[in-house]
């Protein structure tokens with residue numbers, strides 16, 4: 662049991678419990694920083710939606726997302742990370758070198774103070790917002806082709822979106838699946854020209870412009886979708902084993918607005934090649950600062966970097 666000490670200033674508070682948060686915790690603990698990790702509203706993060714992780718180095722037989730995150734938690738506990746199943750709902754970040762940051766949690770606005778903060782709150786996939794979508798995540802509906810594409814080998818799937826992510830997902834799936842329907846709500850693609858060219862060259866990709874998914878078919882698992890075609894105002898049914906939603910991500914940075922520098926998409930800005938933010942002692946790791954890679958392994962890597970950056974910072978005070 663962990664008891665919060667009153668008037669105690671901690672060295673390391675980690676906000677978030679995905680691969681970056683736990684990786685930061687393991688490294689910080691081994692540096693003797695006594696990390697306290699707040700697991701947040703969705704303990705384990707986005708990976709807990711993934712059935713099988715087949716591309717994380719060191720797991721030749723693959724592992725399901727929940728077990729993987731459970732292992733991360735156990736490993737962090739082994740090095741005496743204090744894990745609080747609570748959500749930070751407000752932060753006050755100091756501008757001073759060696760200054761104390763305050764994080765608030767719970768309804769009664771409990772708080773903890775720390776000189777070091779590692780933000781690892783991740784990002785959330787945007788949902789289409791239609792019925793059955795959330796229930797069938799992991800049962801045919803996915804947000805990650807590299808994680809789940811293999812389960813649809815030689816089958817028909819659809820990808821929703823017209824940006825770089827959607828086209829990358831499409832290209833990946835086109836190598837595995839029989840047919841890929843790319844469903845774009847506008848009559849043009851937003852993605853980079855180079856990706857567009859590659860997708861246009863794929864013989865098993867059918868691009869449907871001005872197309873909107875209106876309904877998900879299937880109760881226990883995805884069986885198909887209904888698509889509204891704006892041009893001729895018709896609805897058609899397509900049977901599928903997989904639906905990949907790639908309509909963007911939202912970094913989980915609401916509580917950091919006006920506290921830390923964010924880019925115009927809401928991602929935390931870090932100094933190139935590091936996890937250093939504009940606030941002394943505050944570091945950011947994982948999807949909350951990474952718009953490009955967004956993989957479990959890159960997320961874990963930046964968690965490690967954040968702990969190293971924090972240790973260096975504390976040693977310099």
Ligand code: NDP
Pocket residue numbers: 788789821822823824825826827829845846847851907908909910952953
């Ligand atoms: P984007 O925001 O760039 O694109 C989202 C796409 O989804 C748009 O086509 C958008 O349509 C569509 N969309 C949004 N909401 C809906 C909806 N409700 N129904 C149907 N379609 C919808 O997100 P990405 O994840 O593609 O990219 C994010 C950033 O990451 C970009 O800056 C991108 O360049 C970058 N990235 C780079 C990669 C690379 O360089 N290899 C790979 C992946 C991402 P509309 O245009 O109508 O708004």
